[in-house]
Amino acid sequence: MKIISNTNSKNSLSQLEVFIEQFDQEGQVLAAGNRNQIKIFDFEGRSITIKAFKIPNLVNKIAYKFFRKSKAQRSYEYAQALLSKGILTPHPLAYAIDDKGIFFGASYYFCDYIAADLTYRKLIEEENYPNRTEILKAFTRFTYKMHEQGIHFLDHSPGNTLIVKKESGYDFYLVDLNRMEFGSLDFNTRMENFSRLTPKKEMIDIMATEYAQLGNYDLEETKALMWAKAEAFQEKFWRKKAIKKKLKFWKK
Known part of the structure; x- marks a missing residue:
């Protein structure tokens, strides 16, 4: 699993990797859709959300592997772009993609949790x-x-x-x-x-x-x-x- 983050802390990156490994069993469910699932985890004294994207079909497994940015990567980069322009979004922490196989696999987006009214x-x-x-x-x-x-x-x-x-x-x-x-x-x-x-x-x-x-x-x-x-x-x-x-x- 490849994790791209705005933190260089090895401990932080290790913890994010643990969250991925335990995603199915741990965390508080925030949204459970047919395509994606979002859970809340405690991370370094605050709550964060992790969005697990549905593994894409065969065509997109190839597209995301070789030709297009994944949804997780786009979410991370677009969040940074929004904040740079003064538009609020939960602070982006990282994104992770399964980069080991021939095809694109699982992907995750990490950001701060916002307790909305x-x-x-x-x-x-x-x-x-x-x-x-x-x-x-x-x-x-x-x-x-x-x-x-x-x-x-x-x-x-x-x-x-x-x-x-x-x-x-x-x-x-x-x-x-x-x-x-x-x-x-x-x-x-x-x-x-x-x-x-x-x-x-x-x-x-x-x-x-x-x-x-x-x-x-x-x-x-x-x-x-x-x-x-x-x-x-x-x-x-x-x-x-x-x-x-x-x-x-x-x-x-």
Whole structure:
């Protein structure tokens, strides 16, 4: 197992390797999905998270071995890039890849654990959540700053921003970082970047109003395009879900 870390301490690297060896048996489960699993471990007096990526299919085993950076490596490098641009994300510690075999194998991403108060999804589920409108406006300012820094977060979705309440407002931390682009974003791309967040028009209106003010864009044009992008995403999402449901039916 090859570990790339921002620490040169042999003891620290050894401990990270132990975490990998014990990953299936130890640690507190934070998220257990079909593809990836995230666990919390105690490391040098603080809590960290380790994300274990699903071993890829044969094509990607070859691609990640010889042609592309792994999801773990991209997560680590993108986290460093975000922090350098003033965008918060849990502090990256290391990434590890199984580099011994002919094909790419297991991979892991290590970062600090953030005890979030909520994610964006909570704002969708609870319309009466305290200070909901203020949080949405602050989230929009965060997204605008991200866009102005030339960051296109391709997985800008309800569960991928951790929100921490502060005395003076809110901090927003991006997670699930392996799909990201960097460069100037035009207006269409900026509006597209809101499309995955919510199916609720009243939330879109709040964000569009705030974004238009920040960027000095036409308000009605911003509202119309942001909502059109959200509607198009929802239509595509439910169409794909219906197709999968039909395929499962015919497999029975």
